[in-house]
Amino acid sequence: MSDESTEHFTLPDGRVVRVFPASQPARPEHPGIEEPPPCEDTPQVCPSCSGQLVYPVSWEERVGDTWKLNLRCPDCEWRGSGEFGQRIVEAFDDVLNDGTEAMLNALRSASRANMEADVERFITAMNGGEIEPMDF
Ligand SMILES: [Zn+2]
Numbered sequence: 001m002s003d004e005s006t007e008h009f010t011l012p013d014g015r016v017v018r019v020f021p022a023s024q025p026a027r028p029e030h031p032g033i034e035e036p037p038p039c040e041d042t043p044q045v046c047p048s049c050s051g052q053l054v055y056p057v058s059w060e061e062r063v064g065d066t067w068k069l070n071l072r073c074p075d076c077e078w079r080g081s082g083e084f085g086q087r088i089v090e091a092f093d094d095v096l097n098d099g100t101e102a103m104l105n106a107l108r109s110a111s112r113a114n115m116e117a118d119v120e121r122f123i124t125a126m127n128g129g130e131i132e133p134m135d136f
Pocket of ligand 1: 046049
């Protein structure tokens, strides 16, 4: 069995190692070029591509109501970290919750559309005599 998407390397002792490429191509490195810092008031906005889908990879509470966030942009693979005040982190949390809600709504309507399409196909097949009692 061979898979075009994997690469094989033979180690000196004869063992073969298969390497699976990452599902998303890594952003090319630009040595010497600094990544732009995150947007101060709107951490959800990517400073590199202006996408609005930046999300926290991790966050840790700091003293004095500030949070250190490690951020990632799924659009351009920008990564950065910064310290944000409580007010901004709370607003960011709201943005993330809204995003989760929007995603769940999209998932629900996609599921419903799929189900409707299945029912349509079933009705068409039944009307066309393609489904018999013995099918069940
Ligand atoms: Zn980006």
